Amino acid sequence: xxxxxxxxxxxxLSQPPVILSGGNAVGKKEGxxxxxxxxxxxxxxxxxxxxxxxxxxxxxxxxxxxxxxGKAGLKAGELDLLFAGDLLNQCIGSSFAARDLGVPFLGLxxxxxxxxxxxxxxxxxxxGGFGRWAAAAASxxxxxxxxxxxxxxxxxxxxxxxxxxxxxxxGAVVLAREGRGPRITHVTPGRIVDLKIRDTNNMGAAMxxxxxxxxxxxLKDTGRAPADYDLIVxxxxxxxxxxxxxxxLRRDGSDLSSNSTDCGMLxxxxxxxxxxxxxxxxxxxxxxxxxxxxxxxxxxxWSRILFCPTGALHSPTSAMQGESIPxxxxxxxxxxxxxxxx
Amino acid sequence: xxxxxxxxxxxxLSQPPVILSGGNAVGKKEGxxxxxxxxxxxxxxxxxxxxxxxxxxxxxxxxxxxxxxGKAGLKAGELDLLFAGDLLNQCIGSSFAARDLGVPFLGLxxxxxxxxxxxxxxxxxxxGGFGRWAAAAASxxxxxxxxxxxxxxxxxxxxxxxxxxxxxxxGAVVLAREGRGPRITHVTPGRIVDLKIRDTNNMGAAMxxxxxxxxxxxLKDTGRAPADYDLIVxxxxxxxxxxxxxxxLRRDGSDLSSNSTDCGMLxxxxxxxxxxxxxxxxxxxxxxxxxxxxxxxxxxxWSRILFCPTGALHSPTSAMQGESIPxxxxxxxxxxxxxxxx
Numbered sequence: 001x002x003x004x005x006x007x008x009x010x011x012x013l014s015q016p017p018v019i020l021s022g023g024n025a026v027g028k029k030e031g032x033x034x035x036x037x038x039x040x041x042x043x044x045x046x047x048x049x050x051x052x053x054x055x056x057x058x059x060x061x062x063x064x065x066x067x068x069x070g071k072a073g074l075k076a077g078e079l080d081l082l083f084a085g086d087l088l089n090q091c092i093g094s095s096f097a098a099r100d101l102g103v104p105f106l107g108l109x110x111x112x113x114x115x116x117x118x119x120x121x122x123x124x125x126x127x128g129g130f131g132r133w134a135a136a137a138a139s140x141x142x143x144x145x146x147x148x149x150x151x152x153x154x155x156x157x158x159x160x161x162x163x164x165x166x167x168x169x170x171g172a173v174v175l176a177r178e179g180r181g182p183r184i185t186h187v188t189p190g191r192i193v194d195l196k197i198r199d200t201n202n203m204g205a206a207m208x209x210x211x212x213x214x215x216x217x218x219l220k221d222t223g224r225a226p227a228d229y230d231l232i233v234x235x236x237x238x239x240x241x242x243x244x245x246x247x248x249l250r251r252d253g254s255d256l257s258s259n260s261t262d263c264g265m266l267x268x269x270x271x272x273x274x275x276x277x278x279x280x281x282x283x284x285x286x287x288x289x290x291x292x293x294x295x296x297x298x299x300x301x302w303s304r305i306l307f308c309p310t311g312a313l314h315s316p317t318s319a320m321q322g323e324s325i326p327x328x329x330x331x332x333x334x335x336x337x338x339x340x341x342x
Numbered sequence: 343x344x345x346x347x348x349x350x351x352x353x354x355l356s357q358p359p360v361i362l363s364g365g366n367a368v369g370k371k372e373g374x375x376x377x378x379x380x381x382x383x384x385x386x387x388x389x390x391x392x393x394x395x396x397x398x399x400x401x402x403x404x405x406x407x408x409x410x411x412g413k414a415g416l417k418a419g420e421l422d423l424l425f426a427g428d429l430l431n432q433c434i435g436s437s438f439a440a441r442d443l444g445v446p447f448l449g450l451x452x453x454x455x456x457x458x459x460x461x462x463x464x465x466x467x468x469x470g471g472f473g474r475w476a477a478a479a480a481s482x483x484x485x486x487x488x489x490x491x492x493x494x495x496x497x498x499x500x501x502x503x504x505x506x507x508x509x510x511x512x513g514a515v516v517l518a519r520e521g522r523g524p525r526i527t528h529v530t531p532g533r534i535v536d537l538k539i540r541d542t543n544n545m546g547a548a549m550x551x552x553x554x555x556x557x558x559x560x561l562k563d564t565g566r567a568p569a570d571y572d573l574i575v576x577x578x579x580x581x582x583x584x585x586x587x588x589x590x591l592r593r594d595g596s597d598l599s600s601n602s603t604d605c606g607m608l609x610x611x612x613x614x615x616x617x618x619x620x621x622x623x624x625x626x627x628x629x630x631x632x633x634x635x636x637x638x639x640x641x642x643x644w645s646r647i648l649f650c651p652t653g654a655l656h657s658p659t660s661a662m663q664g665e666s667i668p669x670x671x672x673x674x675x676x677x678x679x680x681x682x683x684x
Contacts, residue, residue, distance in 0.1 A: 003519075004471040005422070009446050011472050052663050080347070081531060088657065089431040091451040095534060095655035099668045104351050104531035106459055107655065107670075109433040109451040117448055121463065128470020129346040130353050177345075189423060189446035192437060313437035313449065315430065321394050326441045328449075 004127075009188060010221030010331075016183035017126040019334065020074075020133075020174045022290030023067025025060045027142065027168025030287065033268045038291030039169075040067040046143065046168050053143040054092060057170075060283075061086070061097035061139040064170035068135065068290070072174040076101045079174075080131025083118035085109055086139045086282055087166075089148065093139050103135075111311030112207075112236050113190065114138040115286040116330030119173060119307070123184040123332070126177045133177075139170035140281025149200075149316055160201035164238045164264055164280035165273075171286030182297045186333040188218040192313060194326040200319050204241020204264075204277055207310040210327035211237060212248040215308060218331045219254070226256050230302035233293065234329070235285040235309030236264035238278035263288035263309075285309045297336050304335045346469075351530055352563035352673075358525035359468040361676065362416075362475075362516045364632030365409025367402045369484065369510025372621075372629065375610045380633025381511075382409040388485065388510050395485040396434060399512075402625075403428070403439035403481040406512035410477065410632070414516040418443045421516075422473025425460035427451055428481045428624055429508075431490065435481050445477075453653030454549075454578050455532065456480040457628040458672035461515060461649070465526040465674070468519045475519075481512035482623025491542075491658055502543035506580045506606055506622035507615075513628030524639045528675040530560040534655060536668040542661050546583020546606075546619055549652040552669035553579060554590040557650060560673045561596070568598050572644035575635065576671070577627040577651030578606035580620035605630035605651075627651045639678050646677045 004011040024040050031042030041063055048059035061084070069076055082101070085108035086093030098105050110117035118136030126134055143153055145166040151157040175184070193213045197206040211234050219226065226232060226249075237245055242262040249256050263285040264278035289307060296302050310329045319325070346353040366382050373384030383405055390401035403426070411418055424443070427450035428435030440447050452459035460478030468476055485495060487508040493499040517526070535555045539548040553576050561568065568574060568591075579587060584604040591598050605627040606620035631649060638644050652671040661667070 003474065005473060009422070014471070054659055054663065080351070085451065087432075089659060090429075090453065090655070090657035092655070092657045092660045095668055095670075096660065096665065099534050099536050099655075102533050105534050105670060106463065106531060107451040107453075109427065109449040111432065111449075121448065124467055124470055124472050128466055128472070129356070130466050130470070131347060132345065189448060191444050192441050192447050194441050313432070313434070315432035315434045317396055317431060318434045318438065321396065323438065326437055328437075328447060 006221045008217050008221035010218055011187050013123060013127040013185060015127055016185045017123045017175045017177055018179040018181045018183050020176045020179050020181055021068045021071035022171060022173045022294045023064050023071060024169060024171040024287040024290040025063040026287050030167060030169050030267060033273060035267055035292050038295050053141055054088060057093040057139055057141040057144050058096035061093055061137055061170040065135060065137050065172040068172040068174045074133060074174060076103055079103045079133050079135050081106060081125055081134040083108055083121050084137040085114035087145055111313055112280060112282050113309040113311030113328050113330050114282045115171060115289060116309030116332055119332045120187040120189060120330050122175050123187060126175055134175050135172055137172035138282040138286040140166050140283035142166045142168045145281060159276055162202040162240055162277055164203060164277045165275040166281040167267060167279045167284040169283030169287035171290035173290060182334050182336045184332055185335050186222060188214055188331040190214045190328040190330045192326045192328050194324055196324040198324050203280060203312050204238040205244060206312050206325035207327040208237055208241045208244035210329040211245050211308055211310050214329040214331050226254050226259060229259060229304050229306045231305040232256055232260040233305060233307055234262045236280040237262045237310055238264040240277050266292060307332045307334055348563045350559050350563035352560055353529050355465060355469040355527055357469055358527045359465045359517045359519060360521040360523045360525050362518045362521050362523055363410045363413035364513060364515045364636045365406050365413060366511060366513040366629040366632040367405040368629050372509060372511050372609060375615060377609055377634050380637050395483055396430060399435040399481055399483040399486050400438040403435055403479055403512040407477060407479050407514040410514040410516045416475060416516060418445055421445045421475050421477050423448060423467055423476040425450055425463050426479040427456035429487055453655055454622060454624050455651040455653030455670050455672050456624045457513060457631060458651035458674055461674045462529040462531060462672050464517050465529060468517055476517050477514055479514035480624040480628040482508050482625035484508045484510045487623060501618060504544040504582055504619055506545060506619045507617040508623040509609060509621045509626040511625030511629035513632035515632060524676050524678045526674055527677050528564060530556055530673040532556045532670040532672045534668045534670050536666055538666040540666050545622060545654050546580040547586055548654050548667035549669040550579055550583045550586035552671040553587050553650055553652050556671040556673050568596050568601060571601060571646050571648045573647040574598055574602040575647060575649055576604045578622040579604045579652055580606040580622060582619050608634060649674045649676055
């Protein structure tokens with residue numbers, strides 16, 4: 001078999017897997033934002049009927065996967081592989097969500113890049129001949145993240161202007177080797193990039209160099225120009241991180257100002273919802289992809305997007321030990337043949 | 343392309359990737375055990391020259407990868423993909439180990455099954471046409487695990503008889519699409535199995551049902567009998583968990599008593615080293631594979647082994663919230679054509 005590598009670190013899939021469906025579930029605040037109409041389930045109190053925030057996150061991720069499976073007309077047991085991850089210590093959001101499914105499970109940790117990593121690996125598996133149906137899922141929950149990464153919710157900590165708001169949301173995508181829908185045509189796995197940013201209240205700055213590294217590599221490897229994509233959408237750089245990404249690309253003569261955005265900029269109303277630099281968390285780009293982006297591909301708003309989730313691969317322990325924040329970004333090209341996305 | 347699935351959830355690789363090399367690094371206690379002669383580096387004080395245990399774990403994992411790369415005659419920059427994981431919150435052991443390598447990085451969380459998950463995904467990627475060289479790495483460190491999962495080291499907590507000792511060790515394997523060496527011929531990704539064990543001091547019991555589930559599936563899917571393998575080796579069930587696995591298989595009429603073992607039973611001298619039920623941690627099976635097992639394959643002691651790392655997908659938070667311990671086990675068949683393993 002020929003290597004599918006185009007050069008650099010981008011691969012062209014030989015029989016691009018199809019995105020059969022996307023499903024999601026989000027919290028109350030996300031349901032009050034501009035993308036409310038694109039979510040399958042908006043919880044009224046963010047508990048998802050559970051008695052702890054961690055159990056709520058698992059219930060939410062399971063709901064997102066069930067929603068995706070329902071739209072694809074599949075049962076969980078028909079999935080050949082499930083790739084999933086989240087931000088919780090030991091990724092319990094995902095493992096408890098998948099505990100009763102009886103599906104081959106590959107746990108991921110890519111921080112907020114997880115949806116990109118999962119899509120990339122699921123697409124590679126199907127294109128490599130490993131199964132017919134695979135799913136990728138990711139989640140984050142404001143209340144689990146705050147108490148794990150920052151302070152107890154009751155503490156009411158003051159937020160820095162550069163901080164982002166962790167999205168309470170989960171998204172799941174069902175991929176198939178055959179079928180109709182947008183296809184994953186290229187994948188560019190990310191390298192770890194660390195420009196020594198140490199401010200854990202400024203993740204956008206820590207992750208922007210990784211996004212720049214992967215997007216640049218993808219464009220170079222594929223020989224594509226930024227304008228070849230209708231939309232280049234990063235994961236959760238937020239307003240500041242996205243501005244830094246544009247600046248880094250501008251230095252190379254690439255102008256993405258007219259056809260790029262960031263999921264963290266889309267999911268909330270910045271001023272009215274008091275989110276400072278925007279949304280973040282694995283669930284941010286997972287819920288925006290499975291709502292707003294897949295809807296736009298189906299509607300013909302875009303026919304070719306580059307989905308680039310970003311992650312910060314640090315921990316409270318590494319930060320307390322004075323370490324900087326390593327970033328990563330995985331890119332996945334999603335394309336439709338026809339404007340209606342079928 | 344034809345699906346490589348044999349049925350059930352086992353895949354036969356079409357051009358089985360080659361294990362070019364394995365490298366490892368371990369701590370002082372491991373270097374005093376029966377497998378001492380199979381380790382590339384034994385640290386004299388478990389710090390690996392670093393000023394925190396977490397940094398020590400990252401340094402150890404990087405050392406293991408460098409040792410594997412050196413034996414394969416490759417530079418890190420030649421790797422197309424690196425799959426890595428560990429037990430630390432947010433998997434910082436791996437991300438900080440890979441921070442400066444400039445290699446496409448896929449972070450995994452599979453608890454102590456991580457080496458199996460990484461080998462499985464790396465083999466699938468190469469067999470699918472994604473790159474020429476891929477590596478899988480995993481680590482654990484007694485001192486990072488104790489203070490994260492249990493109590494501060496200084497507390498000197500009493501250990502239960504069913505407890506295992508977290509191995510200070512890391513292992514890395516370099517795989518290639520072409521070359522000489524043992525080959526990964528089949529992979530069986532694991533499902534999550536939870537028989538409601540709640541005792542976090544008895545991980546063997548929590549993980550044994552997952553090992554039973556995956557080994558049974560592998561044998562059924564491939565049509566192989568236990569005796570078709572020279573060795574069926576689980577990850578870190580320890581003495582009690584391995585006994586439970588044998589019992590579960592015996593009920594189905596499968597007798598693995600003569601050709602199975604567990605990495606957690608091999609790495610320490612049970613009585614003299616005061617490890618109760620044996621070794622555990624991602625680094626346990628990673629260092630045993632890259633030392634004892636690959637050595638035995640090269641020497642012709644075995645020509646066909648089934649490597650079955652097991653993981654417990656819980657966290658201190660899930661345990662404190664009264665949850666049971668979900669287990670998982672991934673199986674990877676490794677075979678040599680000739681007794682000398684070339």
